[in-house]
Amino acid sequence: MPAPSLRLPGLPPIRISGATLVMVAVITLLVAPGFRIIPGITSAGVLVLSLAVGVSLVVSVALHEIGHALVARASGAHVDHIALTLWGGHTTYRARRVGSLPSVLISLAGPAVNLVIAVAAALAERAAPGAGSSHLLTMISSLNWALAVFNVLPGLPMDGGRALESLLGALLPSPRTATRITAWIGRVIAIMVVAGPLLAALRFPGSTSLILVLWGVMIGMMLWRGAGDALREAGLRERVLALRAGDLMVRIPLVRADAPLTSLPSGAEDPSAAAQPADATDRGAPHLLVLDPSHGVGVLDEQALASVPEPQRPAVPTGAVTTWLGAPGRLSEDLSGEDLVEAVQTQRRAVHLVIGDSGEIVGVVTTAMIDRALQQG
Incomplete structure (x- = not known):
């Protein structure tokens, strides 16, 4: 069954996977303890505010991908669609020849959008009317800071890895060498994403959420697989270029x-x-x-x-x-x-x-x- 699509004027179709609801649920569970410390808040209030954080994360990811799509389109690429998934999202576009600088700009457009959202939420938090809304805006700002920083890490399949791959590809004799370097950096990051929560759980067993540990393991596996896919795609592209x-x-x-x-x-x-x-x-x-x-x-x-x-x-x-x-x-x-x-x-x-x-x-x-x-x- 195909994923439902959201169509907005001037934008490519946005395909929303049912697994996006799982991401919302996980974020809701992870941030709920942060709202329980607000004086006088009810259980219903905690649920509503936590759920709002989860939904805001999906919206932030969608805006992140829209940033990629708009810059890709401005660079002459054909944008097929945007997909929102369990792990966030991705933008599918086709471009036969895109220079190094446009590729870097396409890659960094998404994190730049999250940075703007983070700053806007932080500024809005200062004028928030109550503790609940103030804490909500702080959470939204923090999550978007995390998205921006995580995505600019210099390893594939993160956006920073793709930007570094484009830069190295322009400097090194073989584009495949650039992919190998950034893919293996991505695999090191994947190991760190898995090891971080696990080590925290071992050192502070009472204060580290099991959900956070499992989420870290799943994200690390996704990053490792994404780096491997990038290596295979680079090999295929090299063989395509060699055809005559x-x-x-x-x-x-x-x-x-x-x-x-x-x-x-x-x-x-x-x-x-x-x-x-x-x-x-x-x-x-x-x-x-x-x-x-x-x-x-x-x-x-x-x-x-x-x-x-x-x-x-x-x-x-x-x-x-x-x-x-x-x-x-x-x-x-x-x-x-x-x-x-x-x-x-x-x-x-x-x-x-x-x-x-x-x-x-x-x-x-x-x-x-x-x-x-x-x-x-």
Whole structure:
């Protein structure tokens, strides 16, 4: 079941996970003891004020993500959606090429919003009419300070880690090295997030909440997993940038559909025959392609081919024993990196003909070959 979406004018859809309610409940339980010290407050008052803190945290996270989204959009990126989850939130956007400075600004926009909220709540607290509202504003200010500081820590997947990754990526020879550095900093932070509450619980067993310990463990696990995801994404991006149609393609025989079976290259009916290109099968390419203006491209149906008697083969066109795959895609031999991946995704074809500088077909690339290249390494 998809998460419900909140749509506000001028903003991308905001998807609200049901687990957000768990975050509200946890924050409500954690801050409730701070309200019980207010003189004369009732249990209902404690619940209302604590719940208000939990809801304000969700609103603060939403504003944090909206900050990311607005700066990303201003930088030329397409913002798909904002998601509010158990762990806070994230903004999904697509940008083919964003410079280091815009990337840093996108990353730091969220913490900057929390900083503004923290200062505004602190100023409003001075004019609060009662102890309850004063304490509520203090809590909101403190939580937003914590969000701002936590998110600018220089390790992935935090915003500060992404900003540092962008800066290092502009300075170091390999962007993947920048990701490795910031991801491992993120993993050290994850260990500290888990160890902090655990050590506090061991040293002060009566004053450390079990909920805080469990929450720290869960957040630490989330950070560790996020750092690992960043490392995998960096490896994938590196492999994408290394792709080139001319390097991926294989040169295989191309046969017209109206050509008689006797015109097939030697060994065409046997994919393991010596006449087959050495790397075609190993790289997931067909051993021969049949071309037809109406049907596109196809591969030989070996059983149908074997059923045609030898004397009749001069009169049987190759198209009669072909399994058609539809119209092929077309890729320039020099197409590479993200441009190559985008072209393949846009054309949505299983087989792509690689076109040389003079317009002739110089080879074949299949989607399976590209997937295999991306999975290696």
